[in-house]
Amino acid sequence: MSKAFVKENDHDHDDNLEVDASPLPAGTKNYITRDGYIRLRQELERLMNVERPDVVQTVSWAASNGDRSENGDYLYGKKRLREIDRRIRFLTRRLEIAEVVDPAQQPNRDQVFFGATVVYSDSAGEEFRVTIVGVDEAEPLQGRISWISPVARALIKAHEGDTVILRTPGGVEELDILEVHYPDP
Numbered sequence: 001m002s003k004a005f006v007k008e009n010d011h012d013h014d015d016n017l018e019v020d021a022s023p024l025p026a027g028t029k030n031y032i033t034r035d036g037y038i039r040l041r042q043e044l045e046r047l048m049n050v051e052r053p054d055v056v057q058t059v060s061w062a063a064s065n066g067d068r069s070e071n072g073d074y075l076y077g078k079k080r081l082r083e084i085d086r087r088i089r090f091l092t093r094r095l096e097i098a099e100v101v102d103p104a105q106q107p108n109r110d111q112v113f114f115g116a117t118v119v120y121s122d123s124a125g126e127e128f129r130v131t132i133v134g135v136d137e138a139e140p141l142q143g144r145i146s147w148i149s150p151v152a153r154a155l156i157k158a159h160e161g162d163t164v165i166l167r168t169p170g171g172v173e174e175l176d177i178l179e180v181h182y183p184d185p
Contacts, residue, residue, distance in 0.1 A: 023135075024135060024148070025148060028148070029097075029099045030094060030097045030098045030099060030134065030135070030136070031098075031099050031101050031114055031134050031147060032098045032099070032100055032101070032133070032134035032136060032137060033100070033101060033102075033103060033115055033133055033134060033137065034100055034101075034102055035137075036133060036134050036136060036137030037095070037098055037100050039137065040091055040094065040095055040098075040136060040137075041095060043087075043091060044088060044091040044092065044095065047084055047087060047088050047091070048088060051084055052081070052084050052085075052088070055077050055080050055081050055084060056081065058073060058077045059073075059074060059077035059078060059081060061073070062074035062077055094136055098134075098136075101114050101115060102115075103115020103116065103182050103183055104182060104183040104184060104185040105185060106182050109180065109182050110159055110160045110180055111157065111158070111159050111160075111180065112132070112155045112156050112157060112158050112159075112177065112180055113132075113156060113157070114132055114133075114134075114147050114156075115131070115132060115133070115182060115183070116131070116132050116155075116180050116181065116182055117129065117130070117131045117132075117180075117181040117182070118130055118131075118132070118155055118177060118179070118180055118181075119177075119178045119179040119180075119181075120155065120175045120176060120177050120178055121175070121176045121178060122173055122174075122175055123173055123174050127178065128143075129143055130143050130144070130145045130151065130152075130155075131143060131144050131145070132145060132146075132147050132152045132155070132156070133145070133146065133147065134146065134147065135147070135148060150166060150167070150168065151166060151175075154166040154167075154175060155175070155177065158177050159177070159180070160177055160178070160179060160180045161177060162176075162177050163175065163176050163177070164177065
């Protein structure tokens with residue numbers, strides 16, 4: 001049968017594509033909180049011990065059904081297996097280079113560093129609450145921003161009560177730091 005009718009191998013080259021969803025600046029460490037490290041580790045273990053074996057079983061069953069060219073379970077399973085393997089490789093690499101930081105051990109608790117929760121207001125008087133975390137655990141909509149984000153870079157090393165400058169494509173913004181919190185040791 002012509003390869004034109006069998007799409008089974010068309011995307012095998014995707015296995016070698018590594019999309020780094022959270023790039024680190026060159027020469028920087030992959031800082032991460034203890035909780036973030038635990039979440040990534042749990043995701044890796046779930047993928048390796050639960051999801052991957054389930055998909056392998058489904059693909060094996062689907063392959064035994066004969067014609068693979070029109071077998072949706074087989075084709076989807078192979079695609080999902082590639083996605084899982086790609087995510088496993090990504091997580092493994094990120095965990096290997098992770099440097100766990102415990103924000104509770106921060107001695108300068110009135111100054112903004114990695115792991116701090118900061119309440120600040122912008123020039124319009126609107127208040128924001130953000131926690132500065134690692135790139136692999138950032139969730140901006142939940143107030144967890146990466147330490148390499150423009151807002152975090154503006155806040156880092158400032159003290160409670162300081163005004164810092166945030167440079168954005170739309171111009172310069174002043175941020176007033178109202179509170180700095182760290183988890184209790």
